[in-house]
Amino acid sequence: MLSDTIAAISTALGEAAISVVRVSGPQALRVAEKAFKLPANFAPRLAHLVHAVDANGNSFDHGLLLHFKSPASYTGEDVIEFHGHGGVLVTQRVLERLLACGARAAEPGEFTQRAFLNGKMDLTQAEAVMDLIHAQSTLALRAANEQLGGAIGREATAMQQEIIPVLAHIEAFIDFPEEDISPETGADLLKRIDSVLLRAEKLIATSEQGRILRHGARTVISGAPNVGKSSLLNVLLGFERAIVSPTAGTTRDTIEEIIQVHGIPLRLVDTAGLRESDDDIERVGIQRTERELDRADLVIEVVDASQTAEAVQRLTLPDSIANRRILVLNKADLGIHSSWSAESHALPFSCVTGKGIEPLREAIRAIIANAGPLAADHPVAINARHKAAFERSAERLRAGRAALERNEAPEFIALEIREALQALGDVIGQVDVERILDVIFSTFCIGK
Structure with a gap:
């Protein structure tokens, strides 16, 4: 070629x-x-x-x-x-x-x-080229530049360099079977393996951050009909994207747009109001709303704060997302009913005046930041392919560590360590490159 x-x-x-x-x-x-x-x-x-x-x-x-x-x-x-x-x-x-x-x-x-x-570049840098092109926020752009500069590749290479001496020691015992691995040598090898495992686990922990930076945090705006969900979407976007009407059930399908909040990309999803309906089309929209709630990274629940808290239909969310809910007390310009005073973390908001937009943006940033270290202290964010390779390497290292502790045959220990090294090689494209090249580069645009 x-x-x-x-x-x-x-x-x-x-x-x-x-x-x-x-x-x-x-x-x-x-x-x-x-x-x-x-x-x-x-x-x-x-x-x-x-x-x-x-x-x-x-x-x-x-x-x-x-x-x-x-x-x-x-x-x-x-x-x-x-x-x-x-x-x-x-x-x-x-x-x-x-x-x-x-x-x-x-x-x-x-x-x-x-x-x-x-x-001219390793595989992680090649992938970063498309991340740089598709970056939709300042943090995503920064993460792509870090990867393009070789941050992930350097980390994978450093992990390889720590593991290679371990494998060399194990293979030396294979060549000289009459020698057993001494307790002192075994302890040193375990220490090296633990060091690499710690580095792998830190990188794996950034995969959720990487997903959010590359694809945006899926932020579902939900609530009962006519509480101002579409109006909130328009306020966050800064333009009239969704149709707003006093008629309940106007929004019958999900609407998606991407915005940036404090450098974090958000994939905003406006949904149909949740209620019982005899309209077939509206029921389909409500079913889609329920599906979106199941896959959300963040839920903005909008309620009409001018009504009593007891009269408002609230969302029932699964445990996985319950702690990533922001309650927005909309229509604050009409006055907030005293029954909402128990909701201490709720945010007063007015789609008419825009009051409350900055506290909402800050609340979004705080919740998404809990999904991973999105701050400047950890610029590396791995993608799904990197995550799979690092997880495979960590799994094999744990297996090798356990075999070493049990003083099993060095051949078995070496096999596990070799597979861990191969998984790290997959990250930067040093091992079995052919099977992953086509998948990676097929996502590029012509001319790049």
């Missing part, structure tokens, strides 16, 4: 001031010589004004051409980038000309895949 020269449009489809078309591979410069009129002084790492030409030598666009010579490029190969006019048609024509001159169309993520295969 690396013998091919690939080309793709690297900017988003649509009209813009400029577009970027990228070429990478051993024939990149030769392809560029056919597709563009290059100046006599064309040199790497300098921007040259060139004309893109068709097969007859006629110019159809002009812009800046850059040559990044191997290995000093993003992919580690010869790379050509043409920065031309950002029209859809002209950009497509440039790409077609490059393909006609000997390049082939790049697959999704192939440029970054080549960067990985050529040793």
Whole structure:
């Protein structure tokens, strides 16, 4: 695959001031010589004004051409980038000309895949490229930059370096079976294993944080009909997204939007009001509301505070989410009934005036922060693939530790330690790379 020269449009489809078309591979410069009129002084790492030409030598666009010579490029190969006019048609024509001159169309993520295969980044850094592109909050952006800088890869590598001497000691006892593992040596090996286990457990604990940063905390706005759920959604978004009407049952389906609160991405879900209904469509909406409550990270329960607390239908939540509920006393501009005084943690709110928006934002931040260390003291947040690998490594280390404590045959202990090392290698792409590359890079956009 690396013998091919690939080309793709690297900017988003649509009209813009400029577009970027990228070429990478051993024939990149030769392809560029056919597709563009290059100046006599064309040199790497300098921007040259060139004309893109068709097969007859006629110019159809002009812009800046850059040559990044191997290995000093993003992919580690010869790379050509043409920065031309950002029209859809002209950009497509440039790409077609490059393909006609000997390049082939790049697959999704192939440029970054080549960067990985050529040793320009480890697998965690390659994944961070898409995290950086898809970041929807300042904290997500920061976490992606930390990962792109190699934070997770360095941690996995450091754990490997701690485990390798353990395996070396165990294999030495395999080579010299007449020697038993002394208590002092065994204690030292156990100490090393415990150190790596502690590091693994700390990383595994950030997986929930990573999920929230990448996909947003699923925040369900729920309550009885006509209490102001859709109005609250609109206030949080800052624009009229949901239809607001005094008619109960207006919202019949879930509405999702993403916002950022104190750097945390929230996936807001406005739901149908919970009540008994004879309307088939509304009943379907209520069923969807119940499903959303089951999968929520946070529930904002909205009630009409102008009514008595006894008259209001309250939500019954499962234990898993009960401590992640925010009670919003809406319609505070109409006055809050005295019966709500027992709800000391409830937040007075008015969708009409916007009063109470900052306390609500702070309450959201506080609850989501409890799901993981979202503060600046722990920037590393692993994804689901990393979590599975670290969990597999920790499981094998625990098994090896137990075997070592029982003074079992060193062959069995070594087997467990090797599998732990292999799992750590999977994190950064050192072991059995082929079985995970396609899954990872298939999520990339063309041109990246």
